[in-house]
Amino acid sequence: MVVNAAAVSEPTAETADAVLDRWQRDPLALVQILRETQAATHWLPRSLLAHIAAALGLTVAHVEGVAGFYRFFHTRPVGRVRLLFSDNITDRMLGSEALLAQLCARLGVVPGEVDAQGRFSVDRCSCTGLCDQGPALLVNHHQVITRLDAARVDALADLLLAGTPVEQWPAAWFEVVDGVRRADLLLSGLAADAPTLPAVLAQSPQALLDQVAQSGLRGRGGAGFPTARKWQACRDAAGPLRCVVCNADEGEPGTFKDRVLLASHADALFDGMTVAARAVGAQQGFVYLRGEYRYLLPQLEQVLARRRGQGLLGRDAAGVMGFDFDIAIHLGAGAYVCGEESALIESLEGKRGTPRIRPPFPVQAGYLGRPTVVNNVETFCAVAHIARRGGAWWAGIGTAQSTGTKIHSVSGDCARPGLYEYPLGTTIARILEDCGAHDPLAVQVGGPSGACVPASEFGRAIAFEDVPSAGAFMVFDRSRDLFEVARHFARFFAHESCGLCTPCRVGTELVVRRLDKLAHARGAGRGSAFDIERLRDLDTVLHSGTHCGLGASACNPLRDTMRHFGEAYAQRSTAPQFQPDIDLDAQLSSARRATGRSDAGAHLHTDTPA
Amino acid sequence: MSTGDPTFELDGQRVPLQPGDTILAAAARAGLDIPYLCWSAEVSASASCRVCTVLADGRPVAACVTPAVAGQKVECRTPSLDTQRLRLLQMLFVEGNHFCPGCEKSGNCLLQVQAERAGMTDLNFEVLNPERPVDASHPDVLFEPNRCILCQLCVRASDEIDGKRVFAIGGHGIATRLLIDSPSGRLGDSALSVGDRAAHICPVGALLPKRVGFAVPIGQRRFDTEDTRG
Numbered sequence: 001m002v003v004n005a006a007a008v009s010e011p012t013a014e015t016a017d018a019v020l021d022r023w024q025r026d027p028l029a030l031v032q033i034l035r036e037t038q039a040a041t042h043w044l045p046r047s048l049l050a051h052i053a054a055a056l057g058l059t060v061a062h063v064e065g066v067a068g069f070y071r072f073f074h075t076r077p078v079g080r081v082r083l084l085f086s087d088n089i090t091d092r093m094l095g096s097e098a099l100l101a102q103l104c105a106r107l108g109v110v111p112g113e114v115d116a117q118g119r120f121s122v123d124r125c126s127c128t129g130l131c132d133q134g135p136a137l138l139v140n141h142h143q144v145i146t147r148l149d150a151a152r153v154d155a156l157a158d159l160l161l162a163g164t165p166v167e168q169w170p171a172a173w174f175e176v177v178d179g180v181r182r183a184d185l186l187l188s189g190l191a192a193d194a195p196t197l198p199a200v201l202a203q204s205p206q207a208l209l210d211q212v213a214q215s216g217l218r219g220r221g222g223a224g225f226p227t228a229r230k231w232q233a234c235r236d237a238a239g240p241l242r243c244v245v246c247n248a249d250e251g252e253p254g255t256f257k258d259r260v261l262l263a264s265h266a267d268a269l270f271d272g273m274t275v276a277a278r279a280v281g282a283q284q285g286f287v288y289l290r291g292e293y294r295y296l297l298p299q300l301e302q303v304l305a306r307r308r309g310q311g312l313l314g315r316d317a318a319g320v321m322g323f324d325f326d327i328a329i330h331l332g333a334g335a336y337v338c339g340e341e342s343a344l345i346e347s348l349e350g351k352r353g354t355p356r357i358r359p360p361f362p363v364q365a366g367y368l369g370r371p372t373v374v375n376n377v378e379t380f381c382a383v384a385h386i387a388r389r390g391g392a393w394w395a396g397i398g399t400a401q402s403t404g405t406k407i408h409s410v411s412g413d414c415a416r417p418g419l420y421e422y423p424l425g426t427t428i429a430r431i432l433e434d435c436g437a438h439d440p441l442a443v444q445v446g447g448p449s450g451a452c453v454p455a456s457e458f459g460r461a462i463a464f465e466d467v468p469s470a471g472a473f474m475v476f477d478r479s480r481d482l483f484e485v486a487r488h489f490a491r492f493f494a495h496e497s498c499g500l501c502t503p504c505r506v507g508t509e510l511v512v513r514r515l516d517k518l519a520h521a522r523g524a525g526r527g528s529a530f531d532i533e534r535l536r537d538l539d540t541v542l543h544s545g546t547h548c549g550l551g552a553s554a555c556n557p558l559r560d561t562m563r564h565f566g567e568a569y570a571q572r573s574t575a576p577q578f579q580p581d582i583d584l585d586a587q588l589s590s591a592r593r594a595t596g597r598s599d600a601g602a603h604l605h606t607d608t609p610a
Numbered sequence: 611m612s613t614g615d616p617t618f619e620l621d622g623q624r625v626p627l628q629p630g631d632t633i634l635a636a637a638a639r640a641g642l643d644i645p646y647l648c649w650s651a652e653v654s655a656s657a658s659c660r661v662c663t664v665l666a667d668g669r670p671v672a673a674c675v676t677p678a679v680a681g682q683k684v685e686c687r688t689p690s691l692d693t694q695r696l697r698l699l700q701m702l703f704v705e706g707n708h709f710c711p712g713c714e715k716s717g718n719c720l721l722q723v724q725a726e727r728a729g730m731t732d733l734n735f736e737v738l739n740p741e742r743p744v745d746a747s748h749p750d751v752l753f754e755p756n757r758c759i760l761c762q763l764c765v766r767a768s769d770e771i772d773g774k775r776v777f778a779i780g781g782h783g784i785a786t787r788l789l790i791d792s793p794s795g796r797l798g799d800s801a802l803s804v805g806d807r808a809a810h811i812c813p814v815g816a817l818l819p820k821r822v823g824f825a826v827p828i829g830q831r832r833f834d835t836e837d838t839r840g
Contacts, residue, residue, distance in 0.1 A: 498782055
């Protein structure tokens with residue numbers, strides 16, 4: 001293949017070459033290579049992609065396809081400083097849109113565009129996992145600024161216009177607090193006198209697995225698959241090499257519990273991963289860290305380095321002869337779908353994060369075809385406790401079908417947002433009371449892909465057998481319009497669809513357009529029962545067979561809010577019959593211009609006379 | 611076939627299966643039609659179109675990639691699955707710009723015939739009217755992205771049969787698109803030749819060999835029936 005490498009400027013090519021060398025020109029590291037290159041070059045021109053492709057023995061189309069998949073890679077020019085406003089519904093409820101408008105006005109840029117001098121660009125991104133201390137924004141896909149308000153945005157604009165480097169911005173802006181409001185066992189951490197990892201790993205692999213089986217632990221990432229069954233399947237799969245992967249791609253909007261576990265309980269996480277590796281016979285471990293949590297990377301690398309020094313990782317890890325295991329951290333680049341375990345593995349292999357065809361499942365053939373266990377951060381932290389205190393102890397907490405504790409990321413309309421850990425089986429009402437939610441209208445449990453629970457059902461419990469949750473708990477009070485909440489989540493899913501399967505790729509977009517029609521001032525009075533019927537159609541299609549869970553859950557907010565808050569839709573669909581979503585008269589404007597006419601005969605009268 | 615051979619049930623009919631069979635492959639061998647767009651026996655499956663969605667023991671799955679299991683009950687022709695297929699086809703029609711009467715693929719087009727068989731008479735959804743410039747740069751093959759349904763057959767044929775890696779998938783969500791591997795990103799600068807399998811595998815009219823458009827007249831084409839033969 002011929003590529004025009006000469007089109008890459010000398011310094012840019014040198015930057016890329018240094019990154020390529022650091023990764024030993026390994027095509028599996030493509031996502032990391034693009035990330036690190038862009039950190040220096042700000043964006044990824046096609047000529048640079050061609051240069052990288054040639055160095056890795058990949059086609060330029062392949063590299064372009066990968067670069068175009070991840071929201072944090074820019075294939076068009078952006079500013080030297082890139083600011084992305086976290087755009088979860090909770091950020092909006094805290095006024096993020098007004099702050100974004102304020103910043104854009106001060107800088108003289110339009111959202112999504114770069115200023116004329118190429119200094120900065122301002123845009124939105126999916127939830128950054130800082131809902132309890134938002135509105136938040138991401139700087140250069142690296143640092144985060146929390147607790148934005150008008151004064152902070154003004155000061156930020158001053159610094160940007162003065163060209164002050166990010167390193168010299170006030171440190172207080174970058175402060176991220178854990179915000180633990182109620183700690184149970186996971187957030188309290190391991191007891192000081194808890195057995196050491198070598199003591200734990202003195203048990204046989206089967207004994208470790210049996211403890212986890214006895215605990216009844218189910219995955220904390222959302223699907224709730226029994227952890228021990230996953231491990232057993234991996235252990236039983238054929239092949240000499242196995243992998244253990246921690247899914248730290250905490251992308252579900254409104255979820256931020258893994259952020260705190262990573263920041264303050266990394267040792268428990270790595271303990272859990274090491275126990276899993278010993279149990280299934282894995283040599284290689286990965287943490288797939290979402291790109292939004294890039295700022296946590298140095299401290300996580302530090303913990304890993306310390307553990308290597310302590311002999312807890314590497315050859316004969318934790319003193320177990322013949323047990324060689326180490327952990328590497330892979331950074332994501334802004335793609336919610338990579339939270340799906342097979343998409344995550346594709347991304348680990350440097351490809352587009354498209355969910356794989358299953359079977360085979362990752363436990364049979366995962367990373368590089370090796371049997372691979374993928375578990376959530378919270379799951380591994382639970383394992384660290386179970387391996388020390390026994391499966392029976394864990395099984396005694398929570399309910400029979402939902403053992404142990406669960407951490408909830410509480411945000412939205414409440415006095416005390418933050419992390420709350422309870423035994424599973426705790427009612428929604430209890431959590432609402434503890435967080436100081438006054439007059440709540442609904443709670444989005446488990447994020448947009450979870451369930452919107454109305455006040456009449458607050459007596460229900462969070463548990464796999466009742467209302468399951470991946471950890472988000474967003475509270476909406478009676479001042480909120482649940483139609484707008486559903487529309488916001490619809491935009492999120494359309495933005496995050498990988499584009500593989502027809503129902504998700506097209507369906508999520510059609511839902512957005514239909515909801516926009518009902519929402520817009522232009523649509524006022526134009527919505528009808530026809531539009532509601534089409535929304536039901538789309539809901540049915542997306543719930544009847546998509547390639548992965550993203551599409552399957554994309555219409556959950558629509559379905560739930562239509563069911564519980566039908567009035568919000570009814571008041572937007574009052575037209576007696578179908579009205580098109582286009583202004584037919586406006587469509588004639590070019591014809592009027594061309595003919596120089598503006599008389600009544602040159603206008604369409606589609607409105608019923610008053 | 612002896613009575614002891616493994617079978618599964620498709621809409622009440624027994625279908626024999628062989629090791630490694632998918633539901634679609636076993637059904638096709640038995641002469642039973644499960645509608646599809648993005649599948650081909652020649653290349654690996656992408657499972658992207660979802661038109662072959664069936665219920666396997668009540669669970670919706672893509673028949674093209676789901677292993678057939680002895681004793682399983684598979685449903686394809688049910689009222690709700692018929693509607694599901696119709697909606698998926700309508701989604702593909704509104705996503706691109708499909709004008710059958712002006713398309714030289716008409717009569718040979720899998721999307722067209724599946725829509726006809728599904729009884730599609732309207733679009734149901736609003737058209738998205740994307741802007742997709744035609745790429746006529748290749749001397750022998752036309753790339754008409756307005757008709758592309760992202761089935762990936764050309765990607766896979768170029769990778770797996772031609773060994774040329776001419777195509778890739780780019781973008782995401784509704785902006786997902788077919789990419790061409792060449793310095794300019796245009797087909798004319800790529801390694802594709804008209805003899806490649808990738809130049810002929812397109813189920814719709816997105817990749818077409820030039821100058822043979824009407825060599826087979828309308829009325830004598832692959833999917834013409836008694837009704838359309840004239």
